[in-house]
Amino acid sequence: MHARFRMRLGFCQGSILLILALSGCARHQADVLGDRASTVEVSVLSMAPQKLVERTELSGRLSALNVADVRPQISGIVQKRLFTEGSEVSAGQPLYQIDPAMYQATYDQARGVLAKAEAMLSDAKTKSSRFAELVKINGVSKQDYDDAVAVVNEDRADVLADRASLETARINLGYTRITSPISGQIGVSSVTAGALVTAEQTTALATVQAIDHMYLDVTRPSVNWLRLRKEFNTGHLKQSGNQGATVHIVMEDGSDYPQPGTLAFSDITVDQTTGSVTLRVVVPNPEHELLPGMFVRAELDEGVDEQAMLVPQLAVTRTPDGQATVWLAGADGKAHQAPVRADRAYGDRWIISQGLKAGDRVVTSGAGQLQDGAPVKVTDTQASNAPAAGSAAAHG
Structure with a gap:
């Protein structure tokens, strides 16, 4: 009887040990599977400072460098017109003869x-x-x-x-002989022979415009102007040339105008209704391809940023209060969310002025599944290359 009891007890103890062993294996396998399930595969962009040109695109209409309305200074009857409409005239050239x-x-x-x-x-x-x-x-x-x-x-x-x-x-x-006040191209005549003109009339007989050089007046927000001044003063931005900002002109049909313009000056007054500052650009026009009133786009090279950090726009998310953030793949193999300052776009990327340093790995895909501190597996690493030239603009 004692022998039979000892046999049953041994059988029970063996069964318990087997159950415990199987339970431990199951828990271990579940832990392994759980770890594998929580690891997120991501692609990252390795950050490195880049040199880029700050460029702003603005639009405006062209105007002639010099414009003079031809008006009579005495009253009388026009005997003849002495010019061809649309032709080039010189300063002092007779245009009309009054009796x-x-x-x-x-x-x-x-x-x-x-x-x-x-x-x-x-x-x-x-x-x-x-x-x-x-x-x-x-x-x-x-x-x-x-x-x-x-x-x-x-x-x-x-x-x-x-x-x-x-x-x-x-x-x-x-x-009685009305002459051209400036050299340039004369437009349509508003009178013909036999017309009565007076010294007090407000209607010009014709208009002469000097179009060898053209003015392009564009506006930009004063807040952007202040930001640029601060960045130049701190050395963050450097002038792109000895002559200051250069301007690239894009025509109405999207073609590039071959002659570069230069920024002549900026107005010293901020428009109270729009909060903008007027910038004047001088554009050479030797072939008279540009005409007064033509609508064009101006791309201003305002300065060079030697240490720019660029990330794809899709890699930047914003919190409900507007704070920009990116996900970083840390050296510890975990994801970390980092606040950054991304207030200017450059092509299809954001310029990050604060929050990133060289060597940081910014998650560019797979960020939607991440949580702070979650393990990540980097499957693709890209270098931070300079993008195609784009226009830097404030985020608003």
């Missing part, structure tokens, strides 16, 4: 009045000189001599006034 008959008569009359005044002055001077000798021997009274001197002064004043009248008449006679 000069009345102004010629006024000029001739002024010449006669002046000649008469000069003759009277000459006679008064002779009489005054004669009285000057006679008054010494009491041949005339002192009063007569004083009167003669006064007449000389009056006649001299009349001569000065008549000379001014003659000069006015000469100027008005010259205005």
Whole structure:
């Protein structure tokens, strides 16, 4: 009986040990499977500083460097037009002829009045000189001599006034031939021969525009202007050239204009309604390919960032309060979420100004399954290469 009891007890103990062994194996296998299930496979971008040109794209309309409206300075009838519409004209070139008959008569009359005044002055001077000798021997009274001197002064004043009248008449006679105030291309004439024009009219007879160089006025937010000034002052950005910002022009049809422009100046006043600053660009136009009023795009190379950090836009997420974050694959094999500053786009990437350093591995795919501290397995590592040239713009 004791032997049978010992056999049953041994059998029970063996069964318990087998159950415990099988249970331990199951738990171990579950732990292994669980670890494998929680590890996320990701692709990463290894960060490295890059050199890129800060470029901003703005739009605007072209205007001529010099514009002059041709208007009459006297009234009269237009006798003839002396130019071909749309042609090149030079400064001082006659454009219109106004009937000069009345102004010629006024000029001739002024010449006669002046000649008469000069003759009277000459006679008064002779009489005054004669009285000057006679008054010494009491041949005339002192009063007569004083009167003669006064007449000389009056006649001299009349001569000065008549000379001014003659000069006015000469100027008005010259205005009967209307000339071009500047060199450039002249547009459509608003009058023909026989038309009456007046000195007070507001309608220009024609407009001359100098288009060998063109102005392009564009605007940009003042906050961007302040950011650029700060980055230049701190050395984060450097001028892209000795001449300052250069400008690349893109035509309305998307083609590139071959002549580069230069940034001439920026306005010193911020528009109170738009909060923007006006920038003026000067563009060479030797072939007259550009026309006033044409709409173009201007790409401004504002500076060079020697230590730019770029990440794909899809790798950056934002919290409900707007904070930009990226996922990093740490050296410990775990994922970590890092806050960054991504306020400017460059092509299809964000420029990261804060939060990343060289060597950081930014998760570019698989981030949707990550949790902070979760194990990750890097399956693909890409180097941070410079993207194609793009425009840097503030995120808003």
